[in-house]
Every structure is written in structure tokens, then in C-alpha cells.
Amino acid sequence: MGLPPFANEPVLELRRASERTKLRDALDALAQPLRVPVWIGAERRDGDELVSTDPGDPERVVALAARATEDEAAHAVAGAKQGFARWAQLPVGERAAALLRAAAWLRERRFELAALALRECAKSWPDADADVCEAIDFLEFYARGAVELDAGCELEQPPGERNELFHVPRGVCAVIAPWNFPLAIPTGMAAAALATGNSVVLKPAEQAPGCALRVVEALRAGGVPADAVALLPGEGEAGAALAGNPDVATIGFTGSGAVGLELLRTAAEVVPGARQLKRVVAEMGGKNCVIVDADADLDEAVPAIVESAFGYAGQKCSAAARVLVDASIHDLLVERLAGAVDGLQIGPADDFATDVPPLIEAAARDRVRRYADLAASEGVLAGDPREVPDRGWYCPPKLATDLPAASDVLHDEIFGPLLAVEAVRDVDEACDRVDALPVALTGGLFSRNPRTIKRVIARSPVGNLYVNRAITGAMVGRQPFGGNRLSGTGTKAGGLEYLLHFVQPRVVTENTVRHGLVV
Numbered sequence: 001m002g003l004p005p006f007a008n009e010p011v012l013e014l015r016r017a018s019e020r021t022k023l024r025d026a027l028d029a030l031a032q033p034l035r036v037p038v039w040i041g042a043e044r045r046d047g048d049e050l051v052s053t054d055p056g057d058p059e060r061v062v063a064l065a066a067r068a069t070e071d072e073a074a075h076a077v078a079g080a081k082q083g084f085a086r087w088a089q090l091p092v093g094e095r096a097a098a099l100l101r102a103a104a105w106l107r108e109r110r111f112e113l114a115a116l117a118l119r120e121c122a123k124s125w126p127d128a129d130a131d132v133c134e135a136i137d138f139l140e141f142y143a144r145g146a147v148e149l150d151a152g153c154e155l156e157q158p159p160g161e162r163n164e165l166f167h168v169p170r171g172v173c174a175v176i177a178p179w180n181f182p183l184a185i186p187t188g189m190a191a192a193a194l195a196t197g198n199s200v201v202l203k204p205a206e207q208a209p210g211c212a213l214r215v216v217e218a219l220r221a222g223g224v225p226a227d228a229v230a231l232l233p234g235e236g237e238a239g240a241a242l243a244g245n246p247d248v249a250t251i252g253f254t255g256s257g258a259v260g261l262e263l264l265r266t267a268a269e270v271v272p273g274a275r276q277l278k279r280v281v282a283e284m285g286g287k288n289c290v291i292v293d294a295d296a297d298l299d300e301a302v303p304a305i306v307e308s309a310f311g312y313a314g315q316k317c318s319a320a321a322r323v324l325v326d327a328s329i330h331d332l333l334v335e336r337l338a339g340a341v342d343g344l345q346i347g348p349a350d351d352f353a354t355d356v357p358p359l360i361e362a363a364a365r366d367r368v369r370r371y372a373d374l375a376a377s378e379g380v381l382a383g384d385p386r387e388v389p390d391r392g393w394y395c396p397p398k399l400a401t402d403l404p405a406a407s408d409v410l411h412d413e414i415f416g417p418l419l420a421v422e423a424v425r426d427v428d429e430a431c432d433r434v435d436a437l438p439v440a441l442t443g444g445l446f447s448r449n450p451r452t453i454k455r456v457i458a459r460s461p462v463g464n465l466y467v468n469r470a471i472t473g474a475m476v477g478r479q480p481f482g483g484n485r486l487s488g489t490g491t492k493a494g495g496l497e498y499l500l501h502f503v504q505p506r507v508v509t510e511n512t513v514r515h516g517l518v519v
């Protein structure tokens, strides 16, 4: 295809007044509420059963979406099965070109899309902009990756024999997405499936149907046929109906461990009518730990930990949840972290000065409050009580210390702005604690000793380990992302090998010793 090499989409320079003005104007211009249909082929069924609201101002309706029924889930899969037959036959270059045009569509609307992610999911401006860029990156990266995969690979070719390995798409892919990267994650999973020739039924998170509508519009505007990508807004029931359909070959899921495990169980059951084993690509939650050695540079560690734990109010799957610090500097680190946390500004996502925006919904705020109360009863909650805006799902950032080893605060994924700090004897004890966890998504280390760094790299079970930097912000093509153990099926979004999960390999061997030629 002669494409230029992949490069990450540059984020906006938000210090520039001109960029800020464009974002603000885009926010003011958002059509509200957005109507999100069940969209199967050319058929659109509008509805208002799902109401998506602004987490910072729950009275404001951002999108009104239809809630897909079980019958609609079945209808969407049937449509996608027909769409698959044609889409899979297209040369890979044509499929890639459609994804690149979808990327261009998103790029042209980046201000409007960032504004929508901000409104619907309370992403701060830098996070909303990064979400748009990551969606574009996934399209650009997987388009190139699919072309590369299609070129095949070298096999041994002894005289008289020709061997060929190629990859074919698996069929209909159910893409079931979370809300916390409302553009990037659905786009990424759908792009990987589509680039490799599968058709897609997208079931977005009930909290973010508006963003998902834009994703499907982008794909269709780019040239993905209407019957190769359907939109199925709904709640868990719609996802379950989709996942259980015998004609779904692959489930691309990102979300909580509980739902991911349920999908793995669903997929393991071969239902009547099934013609292949379902495959599940599951990216799930974690309990991400940052180890701080006695020799760490705290000027570097403190801001990086604060960014990792409290950016997007702790609602990134990669967010730091526990800090395991050498006992000799525990008190100093806690004091400095507490000072930094007190300085964080809590406020609406559309305020450029906000550090900690509201949480996605009331249930999330209540959950974090419960864990904060538990931390206060079992240990110590550092910092003074903070005022938060009275409208919206705000939750003040907190540090918890002196918790007992068995505390749920140290083991459950809280998914909010609550960071636990624990003293450890040394880095090895910290590694033992990390190793004791059943989840292994991201992790971090601050150390100035190359031998320590090497040791922790060797001992760390996590899918993505970050050394002497923040543990959030993985970039497509640079940090293929995904967890190990119960955090995921070990696939790496944003890396080339991710595409292998959406295809099946076939090998053809031909005896080329001719016994006469028929023409």
C-alpha cells in the first residue's frame, strides 16, 4: 500500500489559547441530547430507554439511547454474519484504507469528539484529547498491521513442496466496551477485528453511548459497509445476549474482572448450532502497585505517583492503587504525597485547571466513599477533609496508610481517587506483595539502582511495568497494553500480536513434483 510508517497522533498543545478556544467552542456547540439508535445495517431504531448524563451535572442529558433487546442482539449478529461474507473477501488494502479514512474522519472532528468525551464521561481536556488521539492511533496502527499480517510468514520450503501459512478472519466479533476510554477502547477493539476481516457488533458501555455512536459513524463514513459494523447500545443484558449467540466467533471485551470471567465461562460452553469455539480477548481490572526504593528520587516519584493515582480521578485501568515504599522513607513519602494531594484541584472536567474531575456515576462515588470509610476505620486517612462541588459525582482524593495486610482496601479494585501507601522492609518484600496478588495489570518502580531495576523487572508479573515514570498513559505501538493473571487473557492492545487473536491460521502444503501438466 505504500503507507508512511505509523506515528502516534500528536496531542493538542493545550497551553495555547487558540486550542483552548476551539475546545470550548466545540463544547458549547454540542448537540444535546444526542440520539443514539440501535443501528443494524441501514435500520435505525431510536429510543430513550438509556439516559447518559454529565457526571459533573447529572441534570444535563448528554445522550438518549435505545436499549437493545435480545431480539435486536440476535438480529445484529445475523446482519453481521451476512456482512462478514463480503467484508472478509475484500483485499486487505481496501479494508485498511477504510480504517484510515475513519481515522481521518475522527481527526477532522477532534475538538467536537474531545468535547463529547468530556461531557459524557467527565474526562479532563488532556485526557479527552488523548482519548481521541488513541482512537486515531488504533485505526492507523491496525490498518498497517493487518497489511503486514496478510503478507504471511516464511516457512521451510524443501524441494518439491510448497508451504504457505495465511490468516483468515474468524467471523462475527462482539465488541463489548467500558466507559473509561469511551472513544479509544471501542475503536481499538473494533478496528482490530475489522482490519483483519471480521464484522463487528459493538455493545458500548451504558454510560457512554454517545461516544460509541461517533465511533460507528466514523467507521461507516470511512467505508466500512453498514452490514459489517452494527451498534447495539444497552446494558449488561445486551452484552450477554450478544456474547451467547452461537454465530459470534470472537468476543472482544474490556471491562471488569467479574464480567470478563462470565464471558469466558459463556464462551467455554459449546451451544447447539455453534460451528467454532468462541475466543475471548479480555482486558480486565487490576490492583496496580508502585514500588518506591529507599534511593528513589522523590522529586520524580511524587508527581508521577500523584498523576498515576489521581488522573481521571483514579478511573484508568492502569491507575496506581498501592504504593509499597521502603520503610526508611515511608513517613517522608507520605508527607510529600499528602501535600501534593492537598494541592490537587477538584472541579468540573471542562475547567482547564481541574486535576480531579467527578466520578462517572453515583454508584462509583458511593463505592469509593465506602472504601474511604473502611480505610479510615482500619488505618489512617491522610489529609484534611475537602469541600467538593455539591452537584455531580465528586469524590475527594485520599491517601490511606497503616492498613492491615488483609484489608479489602489493599486488594479490591476501587477504581477511584483512593491511594494506599504501605511500608515494606525492602524491594524484595514489595515484590512478594505484588506477586501475592491474583491480578497483574500495571506496576511501577522508582529506584536509582540498575541492579534493583533488573531484579524487579525479573520478578514482576504485571503486563506493563513502568520504571521511574508514571504508570498510566500507554501509547499505541510504543507500550502494547494488557494484563496478566486475572487481569486479562494476555493480549496486548496496541501491539501487532493483538491482531492474531482475531484471525485463525491456515496452512496449505502442495506437492510441486509434477507428474504431467494439465492446462
Ligand SMILES: NC(=O)c1ccc[n+]([C@@H]2O[C@H](COP(=O)([O-])OP(=O)(O)OC[C@H]3O[C@@H](n4cnc5c(N)ncnc54)[C@H](O)[C@@H]3O)[C@@H](O)[C@H]2O)c1
Pocket: 176, 177, 178, 179, 180, 181, 185, 203, 204, 205, 206, 234, 235, 236, 237, 238, 239, 240, 241, 243, 254, 255, 256, 257, 259, 260, 262, 263, 283, 284, 285, 286, 316, 317, 413, 415, 441, 481, 482, 483, 487, 488
Ligand atoms: N485492562 C484494560 O485494558 C482495561 C481498560 C479499561 C477498563 N478496564 C476495566 O474496566 C472496568 C471499568 O469498566 P466498566 O465499569 O465499564 O466495566 P463493566 O465490566 O461493568 O462493563 C464493561 C462492559 O460490559 C458490559 N456488561 C456488563 N455485564 C455484562 C454481562 N453480563 N455480559 C456481557 N456484557 C456485560 C457493560 O454493559 C459494558 O459494556 C475496570 O475494572 C477497569 O479496570 C480494563
